[in-house]
Amino acid sequence: MSAPLFRLEGIGFAYDAERPVLRDAGFELFAGERVALVGPNGSGKTTLFLIMVGLRRPSAGIVEAFGRSRRTEKDFHEVRARAGLLFQDADDQLFCPTVLEDVSFGPLNLGKTSAEAREIAQETLALLGLAGFGDRVTHKLSGGQKRLVALATVLAMRPDVLLLDEPTNALDHATEERLTDILQALPQAMVIISHDDGFLKRLATRRVRMENGALVDDGKTLTPAMARR
Numbered sequence: 001m002s003a004p005l006f007r008l009e010g011i012g013f014a015y016d017a018e019r020p021v022l023r024d025a026g027f028e029l030f031a032g033e034r035v036a037l038v039g040p041n042g043s044g045k046t047t048l049f050l051i052m053v054g055l056r057r058p059s060a061g062i063v064e065a066f067g068r069s070r071r072t073e074k075d076f077h078e079v080r081a082r083a084g085l086l087f088q089d090a091d092d093q094l095f096c097p098t099v100l101e102d103v104s105f106g107p108l109n110l111g112k113t114s115a116e117a118r119e120i121a122q123e124t125l126a127l128l129g130l131a132g133f134g135d136r137v138t139h140k141l142s143g144g145q146k147r148l149v150a151l152a153t154v155l156a157m158r159p160d161v162l163l164l165d166e167p168t169n170a171l172d173h174a175t176e177e178r179l180t181d182i183l184q185a186l187p188q189a190m191v192i193i194s195h196d197d198g199f200l201k202r203l204a205t206r207r208v209r210m211e212n213g214a215l216v217d218d219g220k221t222l223t224p225a226m227a228r229r
């Protein structure tokens, strides 16, 4: 088997020393996987994502990403360019006046010219059924529209790995179906935090559960064939 895209081992983390969130959490993500990360509210799923991209640093353990151990801000800078994190709250992701500016921001930051960034942004918006949304004022969009634009900002960076924190939040049924089809067709490995069982059943190739600060196999491993049913 090829090397994992991410490998976490023995991860410990606490926001407040009295209440550890993660204790000895370990996890591997391989190319081609769509892993569902499930577990109760407040169990530490979002925290694990933040640690994977270096927005929080663990008190113990090892984070390896794309074949290298990652410790410093510089290490994680590269990780964030290759692993796109969809935040749980779209308002944490969107900060430009218009949709096109928001979606172009990542590609520009990665060194694309403004014409290239604009083209990538338009393509990505079209992929998500948002062609024609470029000039819309971001903060006036509906919750579901913001969710999709936030996803567009992540996909426009053409990451190797997607970390999606509750991607179906605020989406109506038809939009959720469309999102499922889009995600199924993407080649990237992904980890998906969701409380939406139906969505996960259609999308995930494997499930892991956050339990007492560690990750355990959920015992409901899905085969890729079943997941694509």
Ligand SMILES: Nc1ncnc2c1ncn2[C@@H]1O[C@H](COP(=O)(O)OP(=O)(O)OP(=O)(O)O)[C@@H](O)[C@H]1O
Pocket (backbone or CB within 6 Å): 015, 016, 021, 039, 040, 041, 042, 043, 044, 045, 046, 047, 048, 088
């Ligand atoms: N910035 C913070 N400061 C202090 N405590 C925090 C902070 N962020 C999260 N926590 C706490 O850490 C714990 C884990 O939170 P986290 O958001 O990782 O859980 P989660 O499994 O993603 O939850 P949910 O399913 O509700 O999104 C919770 O008890 C939460 O209150």
